[in-house]
Amino acid sequence: MKKILLISAYLISISCYGQEKLECHEKINKQLFTESRDTVMEKFNIEEFNKHQKNGSWTFKKNNEKYFLTKLQDEYWVEISTKHNPFILKCNYYSNGNIKLKGLIFHGNAFTKGVVVDYDKEGNIIKQTDYDAPYKSFPWEKVKLWLENRKVDLLDPFTRVWRENENNRPIWYLSWDTKEQDKYGNKIIQDVELDGEKGKVLKETTHTFEE
Template structure:
């Protein structure tokens, strides 16, 4: 299920990079700013073809990280790296020749894009960089992380979600996590919090249920 969500996410990114909307994100560069590097990252197409089944190859590396490689016909190759001990995943998109086109990090489980995402041309030159952290510089991820730690939130839990949006010109953080409690229908109770991305103030708190055992008349 985890990889299904990530696969849908990568397809979306390949056609429309970035999910944070409502306000332009600072573009660092829209013209080549770095010459082609002899160590330019490339995708190993030959190795992928040895292992792939139905255009996909999933494996775990020596550090315990989950890696999923996917071929998208006519477009290229997507690589998603989900780290064992780190809440952010790495997204990489390579063209049909195996040359890197896009690279960036995002919070696991289809969460927010983190830091600088980079686009490359067909020769491996950097043509654009977008800083997704710019609108949230007053209350950045580092402060959000400290807040989650104060609440003993497990950032690696699949049910922990962190994302962010610009709502009426106001940056907002959205955080949800498993309380480890059950409702009367034996569904997990999820705590949800919205935080002002300027001042760090809590805007809203509420609970919801995770599961499918809620009687039809209450849905």
């Protein structure tokens, strides 16, 4: 796959459409240029980061987007979240500013969605991992609809979605705040396991959470 060469940018942002696909932007000299979907800037602007960082981090908001940039040991990390999207775009960069990996993660460090691309220090793609592959029969889009039919708020911090594929048996694990309380005033959290092939409910329980 031919590597896309991009100029280091001051800001990056995302807007998500349909099935959480990415449309990434670069702001260069106050002009906004749109790149193709599933593309993110390939080089981290270390100089600009150093101008704004405090204690190794830089956080700011732009429109409906929140940016968190930080340096950890010999890497730079970027997280971009949007107001109405449950997924966070995460990008790691090498110490030279070149992209290391990028991917989408459901909020709360839950499941990784789609293809995660890994790069070497020169910016060449070395690996692409499709995390959706085991769940093609019952993908996130169907899980999303299943949750929305039950009036689950996907953006609620208590809404968790993760998945596992052990012994070629894909399972979705879901939990959310029922907005009800037990007699002690604790939140009642609903827990559901869905079969990752047919969407059948395998297990349904509740637990309580004390704030």
